[in-house]
Amino acid sequence: MIHLPRVGPPPPFDPELAASLPAIAQAVPSTIVPDMIPALRQAMAEASPTDEDLRRNGAIDFEQRRIPGPDGAPEVPLLICRPHATTGPLPAVFFTHGGGMILGDNRNLLGEMLDWVQELQLVLVSVEYRLAPEHPYPAGLEDAYAGLRWTALHARELGVDPARLLVSGPSAGGGLAAALTLLVRDRGGPPLAGQLLACPMLDDRNDTPSSHQMAGVGAWDRTSNETGWAALLGARRDDDVPAYAAPARTEDLSGLPPLFIDVGSAETFRGEVVTYAARFWQAGGNAELHIWPGGFHGFDALVPQAALSRQARAARLAWLRKRLRR
Known part of the structure; x- marks a missing residue:
């Protein structure tokens, strides 16, 4: 018999955010199953920012590069954005x-990151990694690592200070960024100044109290999570799932940025994020954890004008400013 965690009803949504959920559900259903993937990819591609969106009225310069893929794999596309004339x-x-x-590509939901380019005068390198289920683990992670390593090796050409290079990502990208820090530590570089993980996807076991609470509710529910992990891992299960695929499984969180x-x-993801932060501190790491009351998955990207979204983005900006100070 399977014993599910004892949980109460879902926590309440922030009222301002809750008012936006019906409209969001029309574009991104809370429950995603494999048959929906092609249509969702098409919809995201159609909503992708244009070149003019990236330029921000001339405030940002951008270029697109294709770099060698890992171990003879296809080239990896990078989108590189920088403040104009810097x-x-x-x-x-x-x-x-x-x-x-x-789902997604290297232009996916870049609004906040373009704000960072302007406000912090930094270079943004966004990687387009191969997607599952066509390309299961470790394809996407190895693409991301190839892009990160290329960025560090070409720092001078890119006008980047290699001592102030950090990784960031939301949701699945947050899980990838966490995995990258493990690879960097275990493969001996490149060194990183920090990691910013927004609502990261860390644990394939999908069995926390919050995952059960939010089944069928909000955005990216437990069934959607199973869809994503099954696509990434294929037949891998339990002890066959490496920590580089699901960072919550790592036994050692020491020595990380x-x-x-x-x-x-x-x-x-509430449960796995809180546990990950607690284990990070337990390993002696430097971590800052925020739990946004009433926030659903990706709330700040989906409803950027909401007060809670502005608070979340301000907290990330403040942390970045501190970490990237010369």
């Missing part, structure tokens, strides 16, 4: 987009 060396954020490992991690109180 000279280096500038700090840099290596960004891994969200999308449950099944400083961590900013946040999550909504009313979302599937």
Whole structure:
């Protein structure tokens, strides 16, 4: 017999955010199953920012590169954004987009990151990694690592200060960024100044109290989470799942760069994020944890004008400013 965690009803949503949920559900259902993936990919591609959106009325310059893939794999596309007419060396954020490992590209939901480019005068390198289920683990992670390593090796060419390079990502991209820090530590570089993980997807076991509470509720529910993990891992289960695929499984969180991690109180990933932060501190790490009351998954990207969204983004900006100070 399976014993489910004892949980109460879902925590309440922030009222301002809750008012937006019906409209959000029309575009992004709370429950995603495999048959929906092609249509959702098409919809996200159609909503992708244009070149003019990236330029921000001339405030940002951008270029697109294709770098060698890992071990003979296809080339990896990078989108590189920098403040207009600036000279280096500038700090840099290596960004891994969200999308449950099944959706998105390197232009996915870049609004907040373009704000960082302007406000912090930094270089943004956004990687387009291969998606599951066509390309299961470790394809996406190895693409991201190839992009990160290339960025560090070409720091001078890019006008980047290699001592002020950090990784960041939301949702699945947050899980990838966490995995990158493990790879960097275990493969001996490149060194990182920090990791900023927004509502990261960390634990394939999908069995926390919050995952059960939020089944069928909000955004990216327990079934959606199973869809993403099953696509990424294929037949891998239990002891066959490496920590580089699901960072919550790592036994050693020591020796990692400083961590900013946040999550909504009313979302599937609340439990695994809180546990990850607690284990990070237990290992002696430097971590800052925020739990946004009433926030559903990805609330600040989906409802950026809400007061709670502005608070979350201000907290991330403040942490970045501190970590990237010369």
